[in-house]
Amino acid sequence: MSEAANAETEERTVPRVPLFSPGRIWVLTMSTFTQLVRMKTFYFLIIFAVLVAAASNLNLLYTPAQKLRMLKDASFGAMSIFSWLFAIAATAVLIPRDLEDRTLYTILAKPVPRLEYLLGKLFGVLLTIGVALVVMQVLFTGFLFFREVTVLAAERQALEAQGGMSPEDIQAQLELIRAQGVQWQLLYALVAIFLKAGVVAAVTMLVSTFASSTLFTMIVATIIFLVGHFHKLAAGYWLHELGDSLVAKLVVKPVIMIIPDFRVFNVTENIVGGTPVTTGAMLALVGLALLYMAVYSAVALYLFIDKEF
Amino acid sequence: MKFGRTTRKTVAVLALLLVFGLLRTPLESRMTEKFVASGLITEVSTSQLSSAVGQSTVLAVLGGLRPLVAIYLTLHAFDAWSYREWDTVERDYRLITTLLPEDIDSWKTGAWHMAYNASASALYDDPDIPEAVGKKNSRDWILKGIEFLKRGIEQNPDSSTLHQELADIYRQKLEEPCLAARHYKLAMEGDRPRSFVPRFYGYFLARCPGREREAYDFLMELYHQGEKQRLPTLISRIKELEEKLDVPATHRIPDPDPDVEILKKYPHAKPALP
Amino acid sequence: MSVPAVEVRNLTKVFPLSLKKEYLVAVEDLSLTVNAGEVYGLIGPNGSGKSTTMKVVLGLMAATTGSTKVFGIESRDVRSRHQIGFLPENPYFYKHLTGFETLKFYGRLCGLRGRELKDRANEMLALVDLEVARDRRLGGYSKGMLQRIGLAQAMIQRPRLVVLDEPTAGVDPIGSRQIRDLIFKLKEDGISVFLCSHLLEQVQEVCDRVGIIANGRMWREGPLHELIAIEDQTELVLRDASPALLERIRNLVASDSGGAELVRSGHPRTTLERLFLDIVRESREAKAKEDREKQASKGAKK
Ligand SMILES: Nc1ncnc2c1ncn2[C@@H]1O[C@H](COP(=O)(O)OP(=O)(O)OP(=O)(O)O)[C@@H](O)[C@H]1O
Numbered sequence: 001m002s003e004a005a006n007a008e009t010e011e012r013t014v015p016r017v018p019l020f021s022p023g024r025i026w027v028l029t030m031s032t033f034t035q036l037v038r039m040k041t042f043y044f045l046i047i048f049a050v051l052v053a054a055a056s057n058l059n060l061l062y063t064p065a066q067k068l069r070m071l072k073d074a075s076f077g078a079m080s081i082f083s084w085l086f087a088i089a090a091t092a093v094l095i096p097r098d099l100e101d102r103t104l105y106t107i108l109a110k111p112v113p114r115l116e117y118l119l120g121k122l123f124g125v126l127l128t129i130g131v132a133l134v135v136m137q138v139l140f141t142g143f144l145f146f147r148e149v150t151v152l153a154a155e156r157q158a159l160e161a162q163g164g165m166s167p168e169d170i171q172a173q174l175e176l177i178r179a180q181g182v183q184w185q186l187l188y189a190l191v192a193i194f195l196k197a198g199v200v201a202a203v204t205m206l207v208s209t210f211a212s213s214t215l216f217t218m219i220v221a222t223i224i225f226l227v228g229h230f231h232k233l234a235a236g237y238w239l240h241e242l243g244d245s246l247v248a249k250l251v252v253k254p255v256i257m258i259i260p261d262f263r264v265f266n267v268t269e270n271i272v273g274g275t276p277v278t279t280g281a282m283l284a285l286v287g288l289a290l291l292y293m294a295v296y297s298a299v300a301l302y303l304f305i306d307k308e309f
Numbered sequence: 310m311k312f313g314r315t316t317r318k319t320v321a322v323l324a325l326l327l328v329f330g331l332l333r334t335p336l337e338s339r340m341t342e343k344f345v346a347s348g349l350i351t352e353v354s355t356s357q358l359s360s361a362v363g364q365s366t367v368l369a370v371l372g373g374l375r376p377l378v379a380i381y382l383t384l385h386a387f388d389a390w391s392y393r394e395w396d397t398v399e400r401d402y403r404l405i406t407t408l409l410p411e412d413i414d415s416w417k418t419g420a421w422h423m424a425y426n427a428s429a430s431a432l433y434d435d436p437d438i439p440e441a442v443g444k445k446n447s448r449d450w451i452l453k454g455i456e457f458l459k460r461g462i463e464q465n466p467d468s469s470t471l472h473q474e475l476a477d478i479y480r481q482k483l484e485e486p487c488l489a490a491r492h493y494k495l496a497m498e499g500d501r502p503r504s505f506v507p508r509f510y511g512y513f514l515a516r517c518p519g520r521e522r523e524a525y526d527f528l529m530e531l532y533h534q535g536e537k538q539r540l541p542t543l544i545s546r547i548k549e550l551e552e553k554l555d556v557p558a559t560h561r562i563p564d565p566d567p568d569v570e571i572l573k574k575y576p577h578a579k580p581a582l583p
Numbered sequence: 584m585s586v587p588a589v590e591v592r593n594l595t596k597v598f599p600l601s602l603k604k605e606y607l608v609a610v611e612d613l614s615l616t617v618n619a620g621e622v623y624g625l626i627g628p629n630g631s632g633k634s635t636t637m638k639v640v641l642g643l644m645a646a647t648t649g650s651t652k653v654f655g656i657e658s659r660d661v662r663s664r665h666q667i668g669f670l671p672e673n674p675y676f677y678k679h680l681t682g683f684e685t686l687k688f689y690g691r692l693c694g695l696r697g698r699e700l701k702d703r704a705n706e707m708l709a710l711v712d713l714e715v716a717r718d719r720r721l722g723g724y725s726k727g728m729l730q731r732i733g734l735a736q737a738m739i740q741r742p743r744l745v746v747l748d749e750p751t752a753g754v755d756p757i758g759s760r761q762i763r764d765l766i767f768k769l770k771e772d773g774i775s776v777f778l779c780s781h782l783l784e785q786v787q788e789v790c791d792r793v794g795i796i797a798n799g800r801m802w803r804e805g806p807l808h809e810l811i812a813i814e815d816q817t818e819l820v821l822r823d824a825s826p827a828l829l830e831r832i833r834n835l836v837a838s839d840s841g842g843a844e845l846v847r848s849g850h851p852r853t854t855l856e857r858l859f860l861d862i863v864r865e866s867r868e869a870k871a872k873e874d875r876e877k878q879a880s881k882g883a884k885k
C-alpha cells in the first residue's frame with residue numbers, strides 16, 4: 001500500500017467527530033419540536049383563545065380593575081396549567097416512544113452522544129412550550145389591551161358623569177386601572193412560568209430514564225410536581241409530630257430534601273397581580289431553574305448513559 | 310453478594326439528589342423568605358382553607374393556581390349574590406381575601422356585600438320576620454362588614470381606599486360621625502387618597518360632639534386653599550360651626566353670592582338681568 | 584492488512600432476568616471478524632443472539648465481557664459510529680416525517696448540511712427507489728418501503744460499514760431482490776456489510792463469509808464454499824431412482840471393503856440449509872445435555 005493511501009486509512013480510522021456538538025443538539029431539538037407540533041399540540045392555542053375571549057367578555061358587576069385582573073389571572077392560570085401539563089406529558093411520552101418505534105436505535109447508531117440525545121429532547125420540549133407561551137402571551141396581550149382601552153373609556157365617562165371628582169381624582173382612578181392593564185412586568189410572569197415548566201420537564205426526563213412505562217413516568221412526575229409544592233410546608237408538621245424519631249431522620253427528612261421545591265416559582269401569581277419584581281429576583285429565579293435543570297439532566301444522563309435497549 | 314447494576318445506580322442517584330437537596334435548601338429557603346417579604350409569594354394558611362374547600366382545591370392553590378381558585382370563588386359568590394344567599398357570599402369573600410390578601414377590590418366588594426346588600430336584605434326581603442329581628446340581623450351584617458374591612462386594613466395598612474370604605478360605612482350605615490371622621494383621617498394619610506377625603510374628614514369631624522373647634526380650624530384651612538375647595542357643603546358646614554362656636558362676625562366668611570352660586574350650578578344659564 | 588471493519592473478541596452478553604437471580608446468556612464467548620470490503624452473514628435460529636451481537640457492536644448495549652471494535656475503534660466510543668450505517672430489524676421511524684425529511688434528519692445528525700445534504704438525500708431516495716414517496720409521511724409507508732427508507736438512512740453519511748439486521752424480513756420477493764442488488768452494489772463500492780438473517784438462500788447468494796450461531800455460540804465460521812464442502816463425502820444425485828435400485832446401491836456400499844458408509848439418503852436440500860439444520864440440531868442436543876447435567880448436579884446437591 002502506498003504511503004498516501006496509508007495516511008488516508010489512518011485518517012479515516014479515527015474520524016473527526018466532535019464529542020459535543022451544539023449543531024447536533026439543535027437538529028434533535030428541532031426534530032422534537034416538529035414531532036410535538038405535528039402531534040397537533042398547538043390546537044391547545046385555539047382553546048386558549050376561546051377561554052381568553054370568554055374571560056374578557058365576562059361582565060360581572062365588579063370594578064374595572066377587577067375585570068382586568070380577572071382576565072389576567074384566567075389567562076396566566078391557563079398558561080401555567082398548559083405549560084406544566086405539557087412538560088410532564090410530552091417529556092414522558094418522547095423517549096419511550098422512540099424506544100418503542102426503534103427510532104432510538106437508528107439515532108444512537110449515528111454518531112450522537114447520549115447526552116446530546118437527552119438535551120435535544122429536553123430542549124425540544126422547552127422550545128415547544130416557549131413558542132406556545134409566546135403565542136399565548138401575544139394573543140392574551142391583544143385581548144387585555146382591547147379590554148383595557150374599553151374599560152378605561154367607560155370608566156372615564158362614568159366618573160365624569162358622576163361629577164364631584166377633580167381631574168386628578170379621575171386620573172388617579174384610571175391609573176389604578178392601568179396598573180392592572182398591559183404592563184412590561186407581565187413578561188416576567190411569563191418567564192417564571194417557563195422556568196417552572198423547564199424544571200418540571202427536567203424532573204420528568206429524569207424519571208423517564210429509569211421508569212418502565214410512560215404511564216408510570218407521568219404519575220410519578222405529577223406526584224413529584226404536586227408534592228413539590230407543599231412538602232416544605234408539610235415538613236414542619238410531620239417533623240413536629242414525629243419528633244426526633246428514626247422515621248423522621250431516615251425517611252421524612254431525606255425525602256423532603258430529594259423532592260424539588262416548586263414554591264419559589266409561584267411568583268407568577270403575584271407578578272400578574274401587580275407586585276413589583278426586581279431584576280435581581282428574576283435573575284435569582286433563572287439561576288435556580290438552570291441549576292435544577294443542569295443537575296437533573298446530569299443525573300438523567302448518569303442513568304441513561306449505559307442503559308441498554 | 311455483589312449488588313446489581315440497577316441497585317447500585319439507584320442508590321447513587323438517590324445519594325446525588327440528596328446532596329443536591331442539602332446544598333440547595335439553604336439557598337431556596339433564603340429566596341423564599343425574600344420573596345415572601347417582598348410580596349412576590351403569598352403564603353396561604355392551608356389549615357384554614359382545607360376545612361372550607363376540598364383537598365383538591367387546596368392542592369390547586371398550592372400548585373400555583375391561587376388566582377384561578379379566586380376567580381372560581383368570585384363567580385360562585387356572584388351566583389350566590391343573585392340568589393341572596395348572603396352566608397355563601399360572606400364565606401366566599403373570606404376565602405377570596407385569604408387567597409388574594411393584597412387585592413383591595415376584593416376586600417372592598419366583600420364588605421360592600423355584607424354592610425350594604427346583606428344588611429338591606431335582612432331588613433326588607435322577608436316580610437314574615439318581625440321588624441325587631443330584621444333590624445338586629447341587619448345591624449349584625451353591618452358589623453360583619455366592618456369587621457371584614459378591619460381585617461383587610463390589617464393586611465393592607467396603607468390602603469386609603471379601605472379606610473375610606475370603612476368611614477363610609479360608619480357614616481352611612483351606623484351614622485357614627487366620630488368613627489367616620491377617624492377613618493377619613495386615616496384614609497387621608499394612606500396612599501393615593503381621593504381629593505374629597507379631607508373635606509369629608511372635616512364635615513364629619515364637625516358633627517362629632519366636642520371636636521367642633523378642631524373641625525372648624527381644619528375646614529378653614531381648606532377654605533383658604535382657594536376656590537377649588539369652596540364647595541357649598543364646605544361653606545354651609547363652616548357657617549354651622551361659626552354659629553356653634555360663636556365666631557366673632559369679623560372673622561366669619563362672607564355669604565356666598567347667590568348669583569355666582571347659581572352660575573356655578575348651571576354654567577350655561579344667562580347672568581340675571583341687572 | 585487493513586483494519587477489519589468489525590472485530591468481535593470473546594464477546595459474552597448476559598441479561599439478568601427479572602428480580603430473581605436468574606440470568607440469560609444471550610451470547611457466549613463469541614468471536615468474529617468482518618474484514619474491510621467483505622460481506623459477512625451471521626445466521627442462526629430465532630433467539631440465538633444475532634441482534635444482541637449487533638447491538639453490542641453498535642454500542643447500544645455494553646458487552647458483559649469481551650470487546651468489540653469497529654475499524655479499530657471501541658464500540659463504546661461515539662466516534663466509531665461515524666463509520667456505521669445501521670438498519671434495525673423491523674424499523675420504524677418518525678411517522679410524522681416524510682421520506683425526504685427523514686433522510687435529512689439522519690444526515691444532519693451525521694454532520695451533513697445544506698446542498699450536500701439535500702443532494703445526498705435525493706440520491707439515496709433514488710437508490711432505494713422511493714422517489715415517488717419522497718414527500719409522503721412515513722406513517723403511510725408499507726413495510727417494504729420502511730425497510731428501504733431504513734437502508735437509505737443507514738447509508739446517508741457514506742459509512743464504510745453497513746450493519747443490517749434481517750434486511751429482508753417481511754419484504755416481498757421483488758423487494759428482497761432489490762435489497763440483495765443493493766448489497767451487491769455496496770460490495771462493489773468497497774463498503775463492508777455485516778448482516779444477519781435466517782433466510783439462508785439470500786445469505787448464500789450475497790455473503791463472502793458466514794458465521795453460524797446457535798444458543799449464543801459460534802458453531803462454524805468461514806468462507807461459504809469451505810463451510811459447505813465436506814471433503815470426505817461424495818454426493819450422488821439420482822433422478823427417478825426405483826426403491827429396488829436404491830436397495831441395490833445400499834447393499835453395494837455395505838459390502839464395500841474400503842470402509843465406505845452411507846451417511847444419508849433422501850431428497851436433496853440446498854447445502855447451506857442442511858448445514859444449518861445440522862448445527863441447530865447439534866446445538867440443541869448439546870444444550871439438552873448441559874441442562875441434564877445441571878439438573879443432575881442440582882439433584883445431587885439436594
Ligand atoms: N433486552 C433484553 N433483555 C433480556 N433478554 C434479552 C434482551 N434482548 C435479547 N434478549 C434475549 O437474548 C436472546 C437473544 O436475542 P436476540 O434478539 O439477539 O436473538 P436473534 O438472534 O436476533 O433472534 P431473532 O432471529 O428472533 O431476531 C433471546 O433469548 C432474547 O430473549
Ligand SMILES: [Mg+2]
Nearest residue numbers: 633634635672
Ligand atoms: Mg434479531
